[in-house]
Amino acid sequence: MAQATFRVWRGASGGQFHDYTADVVPGMVVLDAIHQIQATQAGDLACRWNCKAGKCGSCSAEINGKPRLMCMTRLNDLPLDEPVTVEPMKAFPPIRDLVTDVSWNYTVKKKIKPFKARKPDAPDGTWRMSQSDVDRVQEFRKCIECFLCQDVCHVLREHALHPEFIGPRFLVYTAALEMHPLDDEDRLADLKGDHGIGYCNITGCCTKVCPEEITITENAIIPLKERVVDRFYDPVKRLFRVFSG
Numbered sequence: 001m002a003q004a005t006f007r008v009w010r011g012a013s014g015g016q017f018h019d020y021t022a023d024v025v026p027g028m029v030v031l032d033a034i035h036q037i038q039a040t041q042a043g044d045l046a047c048r049w050n051c052k053a054g055k056c057g058s059c060s061a062e063i064n065g066k067p068r069l070m071c072m073t074r075l076n077d078l079p080l081d082e083p084v085t086v087e088p089m090k091a092f093p094p095i096r097d098l099v100t101d102v103s104w105n106y107t108v109k110k111k112i113k114p115f116k117a118r119k120p121d122a123p124d125g126t127w128r129m130s131q132s133d134v135d136r137v138q139e140f141r142k143c144i145e146c147f148l149c150q151d152v153c154h155v156l157r158e159h160a161l162h163p164e165f166i167g168p169r170f171l172v173y174t175a176a177l178e179m180h181p182l183d184d185e186d187r188l189a190d191l192k193g194d195h196g197i198g199y200c201n202i203t204g205c206c207t208k209v210c211p212e213e214i215t216i217t218e219n220a221i222i223p224l225k226e227r228v229v230d231r232f233y234d235p236v237k238r239l240f241r242v243f244s245g
Helices: 032-041 101-110 133-143 148-152 166-179 189-192 205-209 216-233 235-244
Strands: 002-010 015-026 060-063 066-068 084-087 095-096
Touching: 002 032, 002 205, 015 032, 015 148, 032 084, 060 148, 066 101, 066 148, 066 205, 101 166, 133 166, 133 216, 148 205, 189 216, 216 235
Parallel strands: 002 084
Antiparallel strands: 002 015, 060 066, 060 084
16 A cells, blocks of 8 residues: 655635645545545545546546546546645635635526527428537536636636636537527627637637546637637628528
């Protein structure tokens, strides 16, 4: 049995790192070490978790500076000859220790126009759609709302433009609605305006941290950007709208 040092953030915005030693056995993940520290050395260490299977998104944190799920980060993938740093997500207000206030995300979700079914296009009152259109949105439904993509996004993380930008998670959510073959709502003006899609410069960092491997940048954000550009910035279409009224 080996031992490793874990440098864990304690406190809130004015907190600091504390070093703890934990026993490491094969197959352990970072969340196991945090639970061991809670049980043996720091009973008041605040940590949010639930499923321990990478499906609830609760245990999001920053491990060695990278946004990750603690339950899916194996210790044998980390350099244990130096302290493993574990700290809360930086894009959201700290509550205590490893727990942050992510309620802003749920407020943002309520601002996005919900699904609105288009009129049936068949005489029997049903719809016709291609399988490829159905398959296209299934990827977006895998999101577990861990908010790691929100945390790594520099618009939120570095510039704190939360009032002006909904972030990659909710661009994915909007894409799932906009690309749904039965949806008839128009969200392009919202994307251009209040949702701030223009702030995203498609670095791809959100795709890299997604534990569900959703291709956020290429499959969700870029197509939405193209739709906004086609609507509001294509000179030919703008000219057509002027003359067509």
